[in-house]
Amino acid sequence: MSMTSDNDLIGTWKLKTYIVEIQSTGQKIYPMGLHPQGYAIFTANGRVMFVLTGEGRLPAKTDAEMANLHKTIVSYTGPYRIEGDQWVTSVEVAWNPEWVGTEQRRHFQIHGNEMLVTTTWRVMPNWQEWGMQRSILNFEKVQ
Helix, strand or coil: CCCCCHHHHCEEEEEEEEEEEECCCCCEECCCCCCCEEEEEECCCCEEEEEEECCCCCCCCCHHHHHHHHHHEEEEEEEEEEECCEEEEECCEECCHHHCCCEEEEEEEEECCEEEEEECCECCHHHHHHCCEEEEEEEEECC
């Protein structure tokens, strides 16, 4: 169990990897590519903001391309609290309206300037066709 304090989270974290593990098969995939982009920002007053995007995103020229861009972004914000080895975000604004008003739980471990984050098992709105899954993310602290 992580004995991390709120102070260890405060700052700006750069996304390094985004892996999805599919519960039914154990398969691990990189839905955001091998080089995703994004940041998680934790403030001293208890707010977190995520903007995570897949590699190689291009401006959309058609409605279908615009809809497909939705699969390579995760973005939300709200106040967070620490519960043991998890932070819990009360989502106020999100890229997907299904998340607004929900609580999002994330297990985390910090080692130096690296943070490993694991979601709970759930059906992610971006990749519903894979069924139950969890995300495994690696971040590097940059500020």
